[in-house]
Amino acid sequence: MADGLETFAKVRALHDRASTPGEKAAAASRMEVLARSVGMTVAEAVFKLDTPNLKTRAEAMVDAFNELFNSPEARAQRAKVEADRLAKCQEIMTRYDTEQAVFADTPREAALRAACAHIYEPRHDFEGAYRLAGWDPFDGRDKLPASVREAVCHGWPLPVTVAQAFAEFQEAERLEDDRCAINGGDYSSHSWVEARRYVLEELLDSLPARSMRDLRARLAWMQHVLDLGFSRPAEQDQACLNALRGDVDRMGERIRAAEHSPAIQTGHGERGGLKPSRYVGGQEDRLKSQTVQTGHRPTTRAERRAAAAALIAEGLSDREVARRLGISPTTVGTIRRSADSSS
Incomplete structure (x- = not known):
């Protein structure tokens, strides 16, 4: 509130409390002078003082967020999350000698790092940031350059079955979870690790299942995607569904072949x-x-x-x-x- 209106508000209060006509007249005269000093009439000044100070939409959103974030329920939830993280950290350290060991390259990560060395491009806008052949993990799986794909595919042997692909995917997920917990809940894998993960996702969406173990791995992968809680591109889901249809057709052929095998036809089968x-x-x-x-x-x-x-x-x-x-x-x-x- 401007100084003129602050004084105006005080004089107005005196005017309202005045008990004699002379006091009210003197206060009213003073109110006119103060209102003119800020470019208003008395009525405009009174309206200005009596109108609530409306917040902008952004200010209202900030206030609402702060109220929610600092509510007892929110503080209790954050405390539980932190307690769970610390408990997980204790469990993690039973598997590693030091915290540094948690973040040390695995043999696969070291091989992928070396395979991508020739396409490593440091960024100058963020310290420590880089791209691989102009690609950043935030660009997504669909924009993965051929040179990056080739590097992460040849840097470490690719899985040849759905079960092997899902096992490698789960191992990478567990390691990232460990690092995230130790790092206070914030961790991002290196770009060559993310690129390899994208390749594994493609294999899990497309490799044909050759055994029941493969089929179970594909179903586990589909459950993992569902549990993520957000949608991925429809063409990726369609590719996985097509692969599952192919799996079912192949399993059906095996069942029919078993039903018509000589052992069954001659009475020696089940x-x-x-x-x-x-x-x-x-x-x-x-x-x-x-x-x-x-x-x-x-x-x-x-x-x-x-x-x-x-x-x-x-x-x-x-x-x-x-x-x-x-x-x-x-x-x-x-x-x-x-x-x-x-x-």
Whole structure:
């Protein structure tokens, strides 16, 4: 408040408390002089004093943030986070001799650093900052230069399976978490480490799963992405989904191949010798009798052909007959054609 209005406010208070007309008139006259001194009328000065001092939007946001940040709940939450960090630091130091050892290059990091030495470009706007062939991790995975990709791919052997890729990714994540905790909650990996991480992400999104271990690793990777709590580019999610579809198709082919393997068809596999649910022309009773007498279900070629012919006569499809008998649909088709030609 300007000095003139401060004095005006005091005189106004005297005016309001005055008990005689003379005192009020003197105060009113003084108020006019003070108002003119600041370029206002008495009414404008009174309005100025009575109007609340409105804050700008930015000031209001700052006040709201400070109120929230300094609330008892917020202080308690920060205290818990710090206590958890210190507890984690104690656990970390049981695995390292010194804090310096936590930040020392691993063999892989040292190899990646050396592989990127020829594309290392110091920045002059920030002390200690640098780029790799003009690239910064904040530029993202999609803008990773070919020279950087080649360096981090050849600097250390690439994983060849999904499981290996996820294991390396998890190892790098754990190390960064350790360093972040020791460094007070703030740590950024070197650019060659981030570039390698981007390459691992691409492998996890695209490598075909060749085993159940690979498939579990892919699902764990997808869960990790989901747990991040933010969306990544849709094309990356689509690539991972396409890879998973391919995994499922390959697993399905293996299952179908196992179902139609000779061991299963001859009764030596897990599903060998499955008895059809219904037969016509007395076949079911005959096969039941054989099972009781011999102690095993009929599995000879002649018995299977007879059972297949009976089910075909019921109007079942080749695939359904094959499913019930544990034989190949191709075999059922051959039996069907033979029956048709003889009829």
